[in-house]
Amino acid sequence: MDLILEGIVKAFTLIVGLDAEVVRVTMLSLAISGTATMVAVILGVTAGTWLALNRFPGREALVGLVNTAMGLPPVVVGLFVALMLWRSGPLGSLGIIYTPAAMVVAQAVLAFPIVTGITLAAIQQIPPGFRLQVLALGATRTQMVWVLVREARLLLLAAVMAGFGGAVSEIGASLMVGGNIKGQTRILTTSIVMETSRGNFDVAIALGIVLFLVAMAITVLLTRVQQRERKR
Amino acid sequence: MSGAPQIEVRDLEVRLGGATVLAIPGLEVAGGEVLALLGPNGAGKSTLIHAMALLLSPSAGTIAIAGEIPSARNITAFRRRMSVVFQDPHLFDRTVADNVAAGLRFRGVPRREVDERVAGELSRFGISHLASRSARKLSGGEAARVSLARAFVLRPEIMLMDEPFSSLDPPTRHALLADVKPMVRGTSTTTVMSTHDFSDAVSFADRIAVLRQGRIVQADLAWNVATRPADRFVARFVGVENVVEVRVAHREGDIVRIDAGGAALHARSDAEVGSHVLMCVRPESIYLTTSPDGTNGTLEARVESTTRMDHYTVIRLDCGFPLCVHVAGMTSAPPAPGSRVHARIRPDDIHLIVEEPMS
Numbered sequence: 001m002d003l004i005l006e007g008i009v010k011a012f013t014l015i016v017g018l019d020a021e022v023v024r025v026t027m028l029s030l031a032i033s034g035t036a037t038m039v040a041v042i043l044g045v046t047a048g049t050w051l052a053l054n055r056f057p058g059r060e061a062l063v064g065l066v067n068t069a070m071g072l073p074p075v076v077v078g079l080f081v082a083l084m085l086w087r088s089g090p091l092g093s094l095g096i097i098y099t100p101a102a103m104v105v106a107q108a109v110l111a112f113p114i115v116t117g118i119t120l121a122a123i124q125q126i127p128p129g130f131r132l133q134v135l136a137l138g139a140t141r142t143q144m145v146w147v148l149v150r151e152a153r154l155l156l157l158a159a160v161m162a163g164f165g166g167a168v169s170e171i172g173a174s175l176m177v178g179g180n181i182k183g184q185t186r187i188l189t190t191s192i193v194m195e196t197s198r199g200n201f202d203v204a205i206a207l208g209i210v211l212f213l214v215a216m217a218i219t220v221l222l223t224r225v226q227q228r229e230r231k232r
Numbered sequence: 233m234s235g236a237p238q239i240e241v242r243d244l245e246v247r248l249g250g251a252t253v254l255a256i257p258g259l260e261v262a263g264g265e266v267l268a269l270l271g272p273n274g275a276g277k278s279t280l281i282h283a284m285a286l287l288l289s290p291s292a293g294t295i296a297i298a299g300e301i302p303s304a305r306n307i308t309a310f311r312r313r314m315s316v317v318f319q320d321p322h323l324f325d326r327t328v329a330d331n332v333a334a335g336l337r338f339r340g341v342p343r344r345e346v347d348e349r350v351a352g353e354l355s356r357f358g359i360s361h362l363a364s365r366s367a368r369k370l371s372g373g374e375a376a377r378v379s380l381a382r383a384f385v386l387r388p389e390i391m392l393m394d395e396p397f398s399s400l401d402p403p404t405r406h407a408l409l410a411d412v413k414p415m416v417r418g419t420s421t422t423t424v425m426s427t428h429d430f431s432d433a434v435s436f437a438d439r440i441a442v443l444r445q446g447r448i449v450q451a452d453l454a455w456n457v458a459t460r461p462a463d464r465f466v467a468r469f470v471g472v473e474n475v476v477e478v479r480v481a482h483r484e485g486d487i488v489r490i491d492a493g494g495a496a497l498h499a500r501s502d503a504e505v506g507s508h509v510l511m512c513v514r515p516e517s518i519y520l521t522t523s524p525d526g527t528n529g530t531l532e533a534r535v536e537s538t539t540r541m542d543h544y545t546v547i548r549l550d551c552g553f554p555l556c557v558h559v560a561g562m563t564s565a566p567p568a569p570g571s572r573v574h575a576r577i578r579p580d581d582i583h584l585i586v587e588e589p590m591s
Contacts, residue, residue, distance in 0.1 A: 127320075127322070129318060129320055129322055130322045132282070132287045132316075132318070133316070133318055133322035134334075135287060135311065136285055136287060136311060136314070136315070136316035136318075137315075137316075137334050137335040137338055137382070137386075138308065138311050138312040138335050138338045138339055138386070139308075139338045140308050140338070143338050147324065147334075150324075150325075151324065151325055
C-alpha cells in the first residue's frame with residue numbers, strides 16, 4: 001500500500017514540477033499518436049465512405065476484413081510493420097525503423113481499420129433516399145460525399161476518438177518498431193513498461209496518470225464538440 | 233402549354249431483382265404542363281419519378297429532357313435543370329436557411345444572390361421566422377415547406393414531386409397544395425407529381441396518368457380520367473363508385489339504350505347492340521327526387537342507408553342494382569332509409585366501358 005501511495009505522491013511531484021523527461025515523453029506520445037490518428041482519419045474516412053457508397057464483387061468480404069481488423073493485436077501489427085521496414089524488408093530503403101516515423105506507421109495501421117469501420121457504419125446508416133435527395137439538388141459526386149460526411153460528423157468524431165484511443169494506448173507495435181530509445185522513440189506506454197520492469201513504480205505511476213489524463217482530455221474535448229453539435 | 237416535350241419517356245423498363253417494376257412504352261410531358269401520376273402503392277409512380285429525375289439507370293429505354301438524352305458525363309448538368317421533392321423531406325442536419333441554400337451552393341451561385349433568393353423563398357412559403365432554426369426541430373408541415381422552398385428556390389425548368397404531401401394531415405396538405413399550385417402555374421414550370429389521392433391529382437394537374445403494376449393504364453386530361461375511366465380499376469381508383477355490368481339494348485346514332493335493373497337508361501357510346509358493357513356513373517352526377525319527373529333516365533329506388541360526410545351525404549340505393557349517390561351540402565335532411573326515391577342520370581354522365589374479352 002505504501003508503495004502505491006509513495007508512487008502517487010512522487011507522480012504528482014513529477015507532474016506538477018513539469019519533470020523534463022515526463023514532458024518530453026508526453027509530447028512525443030502526443031505528436032506520434034496525433035499524427036498517426038490524423039493519417040488514419042484521412043485514409044479511414046476515405047476508405048470507409050468509399051466502401052459504404054460502392055457495390056462490387058467481394059465487397060462483403062472486404063467489409064468483414066475491416067471489421068476483423070478493428071481488433072487487430074498490436075504485436076501482430078508491430079511484427080508486420082517491423083518486417084516491412086526492416087533494413088532488408090520491402091520498405092527498408094526508407095530507413096525509418098526505430099524512428100518516430102515507424103511508430104506513426106504502426107499506430108496508423110492499428111487505427112486505420114477502427115476509423116474505416118466506424119465511418120462505414122456511419123455513412124451506411126444515412127438512408128439511401130437522403131443520397132438521392134442530395135444528387136437531386138444538383139450535387140456532384142464529390143459534393144454529395146462531402147454532405148454525407150458532414151451529416152455523419154457525430155459518429156465520425158467517435159471514430160477519431162476511438163482511433164486516437166487505440167493509437168495512444170497501444171504498446172506492442174510501438175515497442176517493436178520504435179525500440180524505446182531514450183530521447184528519440186520513448187513514449188508514455190513504452191516508458192511505463194520499462195520503468196515497471198526496473199521497479200521504478202513511482203515514475204511508472206506518474207507516467208500512467210499522465211497517459212490517463214492525456215487520453216481523457218482529448219476524449220473529453222472531442223465529446224464536448226460532439227455533444228454541442230448534437231444539441232444544435 | 234406549348235412546344236416540344238420537356239420530358240419524353242420511350243420504351244422505359246426498370247427491372248429490380250428479376251421483376252419488371254416499370255414498363256412505359258411512351259409518355260410525354262409538354263413544356264409548362266402539369267401531369268399527375270396516379271396509382272396505388274407499388275404501382276411504379278416513385279420509380280417513374282426517380283427515372284425522370286435521372287436518379288436511377290433504367291434497364292432499357294430512354295428519357296429525353298427537352299429533346300436531349302443525358303449521358304453519364306453530363307447527368308449533373310441535366311439534374312440541375314430540375315428540382316425533386318420527395319415524400320420524406322430528407323433535410324440536412326443544418327439550419328433551415330442552409331437547407332434552402334443547398335442547391336444554389338452546389339451550383340456555385342454567388343453568396344449574396346444565395347442569401348437574397350433564400351430570404352425570398354422563405355418568405356414566399358411563410359417560414360422566414362424559421363430561417364436559423366435547426367431543420368431537425370421542425371414539425372411535419374414546416375419540414376414540407378422547407379423541402380418545397382429548397383426545390384422552388386432553384387427556379388427549375390422541371391419540378392418533380394414524389395407524393396410530397398401524403399404524410400401530412402389534410403388541412404396542411406390542402407394549404408400546401410393551394411400554395412404550390414399558383415407557383416407552378418405562374419412560372420409555367422413543367423411539373424410531374426405522383427399521388428395516390430385522386431382529388432389532389434384532379435385539382436392540381438392538367439393531365440393524369442394512372443399507373444397500375446408498373447404500367448400506364450390511362451393517360452388523359454384530368455376531367456376525362458375522372459368521367460371516362462378506361463377500365464374498372466381506373467374507375468374505382470378515381471372515385472367512380474357506380475360500376476355496373478349492363479346490356480346494350482338499342483342504338484340510334486351515337487346514343488345507346490341500356491337495360492339497368494329493369495329500367496332503361498341512355499348513354500353516348502359506340503358499343504354494339506347486345507354487348508355487355510360496364511356502366512360508370514360518378515356518385516355526384518346522380519340527382520335524387522321524391523317524385524318521378526317524367527324524363528328519361530330515371531330509376532326508381534329504395535334508400536338503403538345514408539351517411540353524413542364533411543361536405544356531402546352518401547346515400548346508398550337499391551334500384552335492382554346497388555347505386556351510390558353523393559348529395560352536396562349539409563342543410564337538407566337526407567331521405568330516410570326505406571323510403572322510395574327517384575334517381576335521374578343524364579346520358580352525358582354515363583360512361584360505358586367495353587371490356588376486352590378475357591383470354
